[in-house]
């Protein structure tokens with residue numbers, strides 16, 4: 674295998690590695706090295722069964738099931754179906770795929786460490802995934818801002834996001850009482866440290882972060898807006914154009930991402946399998 678950097682500060686393509694077979698310890702060591710150096714890894718030209726994707730994903734940690742059971746794979750609930758296709762009135766997967774900037778599962782006490790996506794059906798044009806490097810974004814902040822953020826915590830709220838999506842597009846349903854109980858609002862540090870590398874990253878996202886704890890609302894909103902505008906500058910972002918058979922795996926602790934599925938023309942077919950790897954409480 675060999676690794677090709679794609680973005681200015683992050684993102685890489687890992688060539689010549691077949692994820693369908695059992696990988697050797699040395700191969701996993703090389704993947705881990707690339708993981709910490711590039712934060713988002715793309716593995717082209719894969720041909721995987723569900724268990725093969727799950728086995729590969731498990732290298733990064735235990736798999737967990739998404740709170741939206743409606744979109745679990747019928748046989749393998751650890752796989753979440755993302756799909757623009759509706760058959761007999763039934764969506765084959767989550768249709769919007771997360772078309773807003775977010776870090777997966779940041780709304781739980783233990784946010785997801787990593788996620789993988791496997792492209793089964795890819796439209797000829799569009800349906801790209803955008804990524805943002807939150808290490809580079811943190812690094813580029815003025816020292817004054819870094820000092821201001823030191824020790825701050827932010828609230829992450831899934832109910833809020835779901836409500837926006839229900840109201841906005843009617844593409845999501847209200848959460849059930851059980852789904853709400855599973856996702857109470859939670860606080861995380863605004864700046865987190867990746868334990869393995871010591872790298873610091875901003876850990877807030879427009880999708881789920883609703884306020885800075887202990888700050889008056891106008892000040893909190895202004896600070897979040899300023900930070901999001903800073904992060905989403907082109908120099909910290911990368912647009913990933915999919916090919917069928919790509920597996921993309923990313924570190925949710927140090928990146929954000931955004932699907933662009935809502936921009937696709939009606940009738941476009943895009944289907945992905947997705948796994949979520951459990952993480953630890955952010956520090």
Ligand SMILES: O=C(O)CCC(=O)C(=O)O
Nearest residue numbers: 770771777801802932947
């Ligand atoms: O489908 C995409 O482009 C991204 C989907 C997403 O946000 C996710 O799987 O976590």
Ligand SMILES: [Fe+2]
Nearest residue numbers: 771776777930
């Ligand atoms: Fe996501």
